[in-house]
Amino acid sequence: VAGTDLITVYLTELRRDLRRRRDVDDVVAEVEDHLREVATWHVERGMEPVTAQRHALGQFGTSTIVARAFARQDHGRGIAMPTTSTRRGGLLWPLTALLLAPGFVLVLHESWRTWDVGVFWRGAVLVGAGLTALLGAMVLTRRRHGGSTGRRGTIALVMVALSVPPGLLLTWFTPIWMTLATAGCVLFGLALYEAGVLPRPAVTLFGAGAVIVTGSMWAGGPLEAGGDRFLWGPPGLLGGVAFTLGCAWLGYTLWSEQPRDVGAGLAVS
Amino acid sequence: MRAETLKGHLDLMLLAVVSDGALHGYAIIERLRERSADAFDLPEGTVYPALHRLQRAGYLDSSWTSGSGRRRRVYELTAEGGRALERQRAEWEAFAASVGRVVEGRPWPEPT
Numbered sequence: 001v002a003g004t005d006l007i008t009v010y011l012t013e014l015r016r017d018l019r020r021r022r023d024v025d026d027v028v029a030e031v032e033d034h035l036r037e038v039a040t041w042h043v044e045r046g047m048e049p050v051t052a053q054r055h056a057l058g059q060f061g062t063s064t065i066v067a068r069a070f071a072r073q074d075h076g077r078g079i080a081m082p083t084t085s086t087r088r089g090g091l092l093w094p095l096t097a098l099l100l101a102p103g104f105v106l107v108l109h110e111s112w113r114t115w116d117v118g119v120f121w122r123g124a125v126l127v128g129a130g131l132t133a134l135l136g137a138m139v140l141t142r143r144r145h146g147g148s149t150g151r152r153g154t155i156a157l158v159m160v161a162l163s164v165p166p167g168l169l170l171t172w173f174t175p176i177w178m179t180l181a182t183a184g185c186v187l188f189g190l191a192l193y194e195a196g197v198l199p200r201p202a203v204t205l206f207g208a209g210a211v212i213v214t215g216s217m218w219a220g221g222p223l224e225a226g227g228d229r230f231l232w233g234p235p236g237l238l239g240g241v242a243f244t245l246g247c248a249w250l251g252y253t254l255w256s257e258q259p260r261d262v263g264a265g266l267a268v269s
Numbered sequence: 270m271r272a273e274t275l276k277g278h279l280d281l282m283l284l285a286v287v288s289d290g291a292l293h294g295y296a297i298i299e300r301l302r303e304r305s306a307d308a309f310d311l312p313e314g315t316v317y318p319a320l321h322r323l324q325r326a327g328y329l330d331s332s333w334t335s336g337s338g339r340r341r342r343v344y345e346l347t348a349e350g351g352r353a354l355e356r357q358r359a360e361w362e363a364f365a366a367s368v369g370r371v372v373e374g375r376p377w378p379e380p381t
Contacts, residue, residue, distance in 0.1 A: 026342070027317070027321075029339070029340045029342075030294060030317060030340075030341075030342045031314065031317065032339065033293070033294075033295070033339045033340065033341050033342070034294055034295045034298075034313070034317075036339065037295045038295065059312070059313050060312060060313045060314040061312025061313065061314040061315060062312075065312050065314060065315065066312070066314035066315065066317070066318075069314065069315040069317075069318040069319075070317075070318045070321075
């Protein structure tokens, strides 16, 4: 398009990819100096300005290649871009809710009603798988945004990871793993909310839903004394729906992004 | 020549180019291209991360100048970078000589 400053567009893309680097302003200034210098060189030899910019950008490499080269030098820190794997991570978010919901029903309702060990273990496997899917979704979301969830995001991952073994093996002792996992979800949600990298209503639904479900467990007291009345009542239902919607929304956001690692070139080290 | 071939040698080449004097990124890439007679085909943008890494390693120092309404970063070799250059150059010469002897079928020198 006539009048389009391709270099400015390129620098905007590069700034977005490297935005977590502390020296992003310096990197962008340095790259701009290079690109304008090359474009000027071409213009002085008779090339049209837009064509000259296109040549300069072609020689320089796509913003993806350059951002990857920086990421490799810095062990992956500070780079934020959707890739094939982070896009697939989008599927793990709704999968989390799809696995946890029936797992809860089997462990905390059906196995109590029927006293069937097989039902209980099927539920335990679903809960363990759901927590593992949650962990995977959090890891890939964190990678997608270049570690922008910071230390809180790391602590949240550890908390959810620690909840997986008891979630599978000690499913019955719900408060042990559920509280730990919920605390991890809340911490991760807060980190995402603060970073502003994903839709905040989705993050709020996700975190608040987890808190309401776990709160319903605690509010009811021991299961043998009818402690699940809130979990299966309006509060638990509300929390479950909010958590599921939040997961689906977060997943859709990641899944709908165009991966930028397809056909990317190499970076020299 | 593929960029992959450059792996492991880019640091040496960049240090050698910058040892000529303070240069900005574009000039470094131009010198690299001239001295190699356009033999290396790599995206220019991938040289900057390597320059930044060499700076973090203490081999290069950089400063900002202003000109043509733009900020420009200029790199120069540090004393430590000079020592690293000599070390890497010696390693490269020994390596290249060894490969040359193997490829060309020349006999190894007799031990004295």
